[in-house]
Amino acid sequence: MKIRTNFLIAISCLLILSACKKEQPAQSINKDIQVMHPRVIWTEKPQEHAIISWTSTHLGEGNYVLFDTIPNLTGNTHLKANSSKDGKIFIRNMDYAEGIPEAFYHHTELNDLMPATTYYFKFCTDNSCSETYNFITAPDKDQPYAIISGGDSRLGGEKPRFAGRTPSIERQQMNRMIAKLTEEDPSIIAFAHGGDYCTTADWRHLYYWFEDHTLTITKDNRILPLIITRGNHEHEIGFLENFWLGDITNEYSDGYFFMTQITPSSALITLNTETSMAGDQLEFLEETLEKHRVKNNWMFVQYHKPAYPAVKDFDREDFYHVRKYWVPLFEKYKISLALESDGHALKKTMPILNGKVDPDGIIYIGEGGLGVPQRKPFPDRWFFGKESIVDSKHHLWKITVTDSLANVTAFGIEQDTLHTFSLTPKPFLVESTAN
Amino acid sequence: MKVLPINLSLKSITGLAQVLKFILVLYVLAFCLKLKKGAVISSVLVVENGYSELSAFWIEKGVAIVLLLSLIGIFFKVTYKLSIWIITAFIVGYALLSYFNGGKAFLELSLISAVSKWWLPLLTSIAINAYYDHKDSLNRGFLFGIQLSIFLIFMSHGIGCFLKNALYIDYIIGFVGDYTPFSIKQYQAEQLLNIIGIIDVIVAVLVLLKPSKSLLYWLIFWGFLTSLLRIVDAGIFNYTEFLIRAPHFGLPIAMLIIWNEKIKAKDYSSSPSLSKS
Ligand SMILES: [Fe+2]
Ligand SMILES: [Fe+2]
DSSP states (O other), X not given: OHHHHHHHHHHHHHHHHHHOOOOOOOOOOOXXXXXXXXXXXXOSOTTTOEEEEEEESSXXXXXXXXXXXXXXXXSXXXXXXXXXXXXXXXXXXXXXXTTOOOOEEEEEEEOSOOTTOEEEEEEEETTEEOOOEEEEOOOSSOOOEXXXXXXXXXXXXXXXXXXXXXXXXXXXXXXXXXXXXXXXXXXXXXXXXXXXXXXXXXXXXXXXXXXXXXXXXXXXXXXXXXXXXXXXXXOSHHHHHHSOOOGGGHHHHTTTOEEEEEETTEEEEEOOTXXXXXXXXXXXXXXXXXXXXXXXXXXXXXXSSOSXXXXXXXXXXXXXXXXXXXXXXXXXXXXXXXXXXXXXXXXXXXXXXXXXXXXXXXXEEEOOOSSSOOOOOOTTSTXXXXXXXXXXXXXXXXXXXXXXOEEEEEEOTTSOEEEEXXXXXXXXXXXXXXX | OOOOOOBOOHHHHHHHHHHHHHHXXXXXXXXXXXXXXOOHHHHIIIIIHOOOXXXXXXXXXXXXXXXXXXXXHXXXXXXXXXXXXXXXXXXXXXXXXXHHHOOSTTHHHHHHHHHTTTTHHHHHHHHHHHHHTTOXXXXXXXXXXXXXXXXXXXXXXXXXXXXXXXXXXXXXXXXXXXXXXXXXXXXHHHHHHHHHHHHHHHHHHHHHHSOOHHHHHHHHHXXXXXHHHHHHHHOGGGXXXXXXXXXXXXXXXXXXXXXXXXXXXXXXXXXXXXXXX
16 A cells, blocks of 8 residues: 555656656857748738748847848848847757757838838848848739638658658648749738647747748749638747737737738638637627628638538537637628638538528638648538538648639649639628628 | 545445446546547547558547446456556556647646546555455545545646636636626636636645545535536537546545545544444
8 A cells, every 4th residue: 555655646746747848958059140931920911011030040139121122132221120029939858859959039020011012021130131032012902812721731840749750741742832823823912821830839840840831932032921820739839939920919919819901802810719719809700890891892711620620529619619609700790701720631611501501601611731641521511512522632722812703722732623612702781780 | 634534434435436436437438439539549640650540540449449348347356457557558648648749728737637537547446446355444545646636636727727728718708608697708707717716726725735524515516517517518419528527526526435434433433422322
């Protein structure tokens, strides 16, 4: 019995130890500063605002972005924006064990930009500057545009946890395809990522995600702005450090839910299934739809965990909460399309209204295929039918939007068309909410 | 720590063994059902180790079958020890795998909650053994094991409240909205969570330092209510989440059985007339 008592005490000590994760002391400093991992982030007003984020090997004393509407950034007359947020990326023992270098995050907000304009920029930590990249701001007039939507790009790099599938060929291939699609169709203006970037948001995973993300950059160094969603694999501090949304969304940026006004009559609401769905976020959703739905011909919504899962258990409480709290508002305000992730399969549901297939309902597409190994979906679920697609294939969705039509196409890993369909805008009047 | 009596009647030993077996069955059954639907084992095998989905599911189903057989095994004298070891190995392995797989909020708290059940099979085994051997007492370590489990369960729950676990917030908002004529805002739910968190931490500490009968009744009530909320909120099909929390009210019941014996023993020793009768 004494042994059993000791066993219990030992277990409890083990518990306390296992819950504590210690940081290792800083490693020796390498004097050559390197900057890497360029990202452009869109939040609410992409016509006039963007965030440039990058990684460096040292914190530096001056972190800034040089930018202009001309490609040559060699002179001293260009615009300069100092970074808004910098810091050391949190590193765990496991990150060190896998040989991932220490690094620092930097985020710089570019404000007062001109709409539909190509901006050239380079980011600098002290005197080390990147090469010149470019991105295009969103238009302030209605014009045809396209966005890429997809989720679940976890795994990758040379030593992901448990190894096995290295490197993440599929993720890299999907990213190359994004670059190619953007080169072929310059009307693609953003990349809406549905979450689950990596297995965790720890540095050993994010590092390789950022490395692979550079493959989405086109030959002429164009970077597609990211509209980010938080997935269930982004609960670590690394996500907050590396995907910062800026001061303009202060009220909601911690919650990672916001509305991106893509064109004057087209918006994308990003929701966060990893925080309270019934509280502040529900109020935000209702207020946003109430205020903005009327003037937006197209209202898209993206979030990570699906309301209508193709793979996972339909009755799970998190999926149920999406249906319980958000879907009634989607239906009341007649959103155009819901973009979901998490399941690791290709899916397009039948239009759904009031828990039934209904031609006036909402179509839910997804469900995560940017490189993560695909799972087997259940095509016999009630929300799949003749006009659906349910498959186990890597994919991304390209949504091409004009005034009167949206073409939605799923591309496979070979840029093969897996499924395509069209949507027309749903007429919405204020009175319709009274019903 | 207060020295607690652990002399038990055969009836109490039998009751303890039955209660612990029942909790263990519900708890492990929840895992079997989760595994049947596809859980973390197949996810890790497919996503991180490149197994085909078919073989990963069969491995997972195989584990579920072994677990089920082990559950049956705890009801037989010749097999219960082996069953207990298999179940222990599983729940320890599953907790660690879930932790390292990530993909959940409050992973550390989930791990603590899972760890609190690691010695549940061992406690069950001790109780079964005492029952088979007709023992009239149990080692103090047995009671401490139950206390420690309850402490960890309620402590992790309390910390989850302080950290404003989003699921808890939605339970409160949902419950008030669905079952009362009122509605509640997130900040109010968070204030309520702070109060619940304080209560959880206090009762968690008290169960170690100064347990009492009324405290145990509270633990049973609160453990059951918070478990039941999983199906009250998300419907009966969310029953695995209820089953998996059976130890949250079952362990206080087990402790109450021991505690009642203590009261009896105290009454007996402090009442000479009673002891003569
Ligand atoms: Fe996910
Ligand atoms: Fe995922």
